[in-house]
Amino acid sequence: MMFKKINKTAWVSYVRLLKYCAPYKKRLILALLAMVVSALFGIAPPWLIKNVVDDVLIRKQMNILNLIAIGVVVLYMFKAVFGYAHMYLMTWVGQKVVIDIRLELYDHTQRLSLATLYSRRSGEFLSRITNDVATLQNILASVVVDFVVQGSTFIGIICFLFFINWKLTVATFTIIPLAVIVIDSASSKLRKVGTTIQERLAMVAAIAQEAVSSIRIVRSFATEEDEFDRFEAASKKHFSALMKGTQIRGVLEGLVEIILIFALAVILWLGGRDVIKGQLTAGELLAFLTYLGLLVQPIRILSRVVSNIQQGVASADRVFEILDEDNDVKMIDNPVMLSNMSGRVTFNDVWFRYGKNNWVLRGLDFEIVSGEKVAIVGGTGAGKSTLADLVMRFYDSQKGNIYIDGVNIKDLDLKTYRRQIGVVPQDPVLMKGTLAYNIGYGFPGVKDSDLVNAAKIAGIYDFIQTLRDKFDTEVGERGITLSGGQRQRIAIARAVVRDPKILIMDEATSSLDALVEQQVQEAMENAMEGRTSIVIAHRLSTIRNADRIIVLDDGKVAEQGKHEELIALEGHYYRLFNASNSEHNEEHDV
Ligand SMILES: Nc1ncnc2c1ncn2[C@@H]1O[C@H](COP(=O)(O)OP(=O)(O)O)[C@@H](O)[C@H]1O
Ligand SMILES: [Mg+2]
Incomplete structure (x- = not known):
């Protein structure tokens, strides 16, 4: 009756959650047994009241008094032992399940497609992986523990009541349903408020996280106060939802108690009448009232179980929502292990768009032969980065196919494939750790000689040698701060350390100033030696040496050829080149 308000989908989520307990069945059953036993030990003592009153106080029997005194202590000792067992086992199972779910969620998040990941705030994932999963521990504990402990206490008490006097008991339970109706009507409100509270807290966390991650923007635009206002508004909203929940819960609990006290008064009157008539002993009435x-x-806690389940299910749903998110970039069964590829890349009439937006690529056709150095140019938003992402298979094209060494990219084993690609992004991210860790990132058995080689190619070796700890120098928060050019060189070293067959550089130098760019440019040329290279460049002055330049426009290959040929065409490239040059000159002028 009480669970009527927990709808079907909530039950589905709950059952799904319980399935995570399956591996720990034995401990769970032991915990449940310990719970029931300790609950029963807890409700036995009032029964002794009957004997205290009838046998000791009225009939004055000393031996029964002795027995009762010892009995009470022994009963509570047993209760304590079993109580400990249930608490320990239940926490063990609960936390184990939480960790299992957290690991699964983390692993799943790692595998999600970029499209899915970018469609949510990063703080949202964080909040789901920490807060929501932690709430699940509560719901498991709350429901399993409260339900079993309070449920068996409840049933045990009812049995004692019937045993003492069934008529009084029946009278009592015509009044109790009143309480249940009150609980029922309020629980739907609680459910809604529970969801709101969680969502608003997640929003608070997301805003706080954003504030830290975009601190530079906030500072430079001097929008600290606006951000604070936004954070404050979200916090206030969370607060008001929280207080509303507390209000509803408070009223609910008060009502239940009043109704029960009313019942108690009626029972006292009915029972007292029976004692006066001699149909009930004084001890029995006292035991009855104590029970x-x-x-x-138990009624109070059981009524809370409903709201706890509802809050917990809201969390479970948010966790499951992510777990159910499919990776749209799927690998086929038995993928092709292209472990020693030559690096030929073929785009065959490739069409691509993000979501339902306009087409970014509209029938892209080209082939890059093994070892060729190709530059991709085009205006901002022409789809250059998208093209690079498609080569990495971060996304799948909606129409047309991409082939690597003649094998459809969708048939490839992605790990084997991606490990043979080196990428140098525009704004490389250095991980917390040493230079060696950063250069050798994702390359387990990396040898010192590999690191040295890569650092030499990237032109950062001499610099590293000047550092006290050489390759063991820490970077990031606690370590040295590297300049943009140095970071870019580390990124180049990282890309070439495993001797990739394909090297992709997406505007790798566009955040550097022209002078540093020229120096890093040399490192890039070195890195490209002997590999298929795809260079995306914003400043065209850096790509004259490419074997071929592919000009993207309107999602298609507009022109391709060598620098001189394209200049002679006086088409797209010619215009881009002139624009880029004047921009370059302006920089020098400043
Ligand atoms: N994750 C994304 N979701 C939606 N649209 C995107 C996404 N990434 C890029 N776009 C859009 O696709 C187009 C091509 O982007 P991009 O490949 O980054 O261009 P380029 O690197 O040539 O400047 C742009 O219009 C851009 O707004
Ligand atoms: Mg780009």
């Missing part, structure tokens, strides 16, 4: 008093707690 009724004990009944308040």
Whole structure:
């Protein structure tokens, strides 16, 4: 009856959550047994009240008094032992499940397609992986523990009540359903508020996270106050939802208690009448009333179980929502292990768009032969980075196919394939750790000689030698701060350390100033030696030496050829080149 308000989908989520307990069945069953036993030990003592009153106080029997005194202590000792067992086992299972789900969620998130990941705030994932998963521990504990402990206490008490006097018991339970109706009507409100509270807290966390990650923007635009206002508004919203939930819960609990006290008064009157008539002993009435008093707690807690489940299910749903998110970039069964590819890249009438937006690529056709150095140019938003992402298979094209060494990219084993690609992004991210760790990132058995080689190619070796700790120098927060050019060189070293067959450089130098760019340019030329290279460049002055230049326009290959040929055409490239040159000159002028 109480669970009527937990709808079907909530049950589905809950059952799904319980399935995570399956590996720990044995411990869970032991915990449940310990719970029931300790609950029963907890409700036995009031029964002794009957004997205290009837046998000790009224009939004055000393031996029963002794027995009762010892009995109470022994009972509570057993209760304590079993209570410990249940608490320990239940926490063990609960936390184990939480960790299992957290690991699964993390692993799943790692595999999600970029399209899915970018469609959500990064703080949202964080909040789901920490807060929501932690809430699941509560719901498991709350439901399994409260339900079993309070449920068995409840049933045990009812049995005692019937045993003492069934008529009084029946009378009592015509009044109790009143309480249940009140609980029922309020629980739907609680469910809604529970969801709102969680969502608003997640929003608070997301905003806080954003504030840290975009601190530079906030500072430079001097929008600290606006950001604070936004954060404050979100916090206030969370607060008001929280207080609303507290209000509803408070009223609910008060009502339940009043109703129970009312019932108690009626029972006292009915029972007292029976004692006066001699149909009930004084001890029995006292035991009966004590049990009724004990009944308040399980009812109160059981009524809270509903709201706890509802809050927990809201969290579970958010976790499952991500777990159910499919990676649209799927690998086929038995993929092709192209472990020693030559690096030929073929685009065959490739069409691509993000979501339902306009087409970014509209029938892209070209082939890059093994070892060729190709530059991709085009205006901002022409789809150059998208093209690079497609070569990495971060996304799948909607129409047309991409082939690597003649094998459809969709048939490739992605790990084997991606490990043979080196990427130098525009704004490389250095991980927390040493230079060696950063250069050798994702290359487990990297040898010192590999690191040295890569550093030499990237033109950063001499610099590293000047550092006290050489390759063991820490970078990032606690370590040295590297300049943009140095970071870019580390990124180049990282890309070439495993001797990739394909090298992709997406505007790798566009955040550097022209002078540093020229120096890093040399490192790039070195890195490209003997590999298929795809260079995306914003400043065209850097790509004159490419074997071929492919000009993207309107999602298609507009022109291709060598620098001189394209200049002679006086078409797209010619215009881009002139624009780029004047920009370059301006920089020099400044
Ligand atoms: N993750 C994304 N979601 C939606 N649209 C995107 C995404 N990434 C890029 N775009 C859009 O696709 C187009 C091509 O982008 P991009 O490949 O980054 O261009 P380029 O690197 O040539 O400047 C742009 O219009 C851009 O706004
Ligand atoms: Mg780009």
